[in-house]
Amino acid sequence: EDQVTQSPEALRLQEGESSSLNCSYTVSGLRGLFWYRQDPGKGPEFLFTLYSAGEEKEKERLKATLTKKESFLHITAPKPEDSATYLCAVQTNTGNQFYFGTGTSLTVIP
């Protein structure tokens, strides 16, 4: 069964305290893995797309990496404005489906 699991469910960090969010997946065939940020009451905002193992993408304090079984979203020296829920999604290359994880709620304390 295709599945996407994100951990931890919630994470509290002090401003400047770096950490990583995990997205593990079991799908029949991976076409792409997507990271989104979602603020309360808003739609998901696109961050990164990764297509193959070993690929890395960076944007400001965020860096996404991909292996054959999981992806990490590394947050370096986070600021309070990085507080949000981070969603991971996987697109399969069979069955034309998208699967989202339930997200990691990140709180960065000043």
Added chain:
Amino acid sequence: DAGITQSPRHKVTETGTPVTLRCHQTENHRYMYWYRQDPGHGLRLIHYSYGVKDTDKGEVSDGYSVSRSKTEDFLLTLESATSSQTSVYFCAISTSWGETQYFGPGTRLLVL
């Protein structure tokens, strides 16, 4: 929100009534999607469209129908709303399958 609007933004309705949600895009993207988001489940794909009058089912399509008569509009219809369809509904668009999806602001639906 990448030129995507959803209407209405909030709706309260009663069980058994029909409900139609509208997604409108100004990006001329070929693909459009409808998702629902519920606590503990994340976003789940309901239906998607790959062109005018071309649609297909997603993971949770039971109880929902869709229509796309113009490139810019994608309608989601609940023929007879049930309390289990209380959710936040998001529309998304992409240029092609496998490309990045961009999401609208969402519609919060409460079925009493």
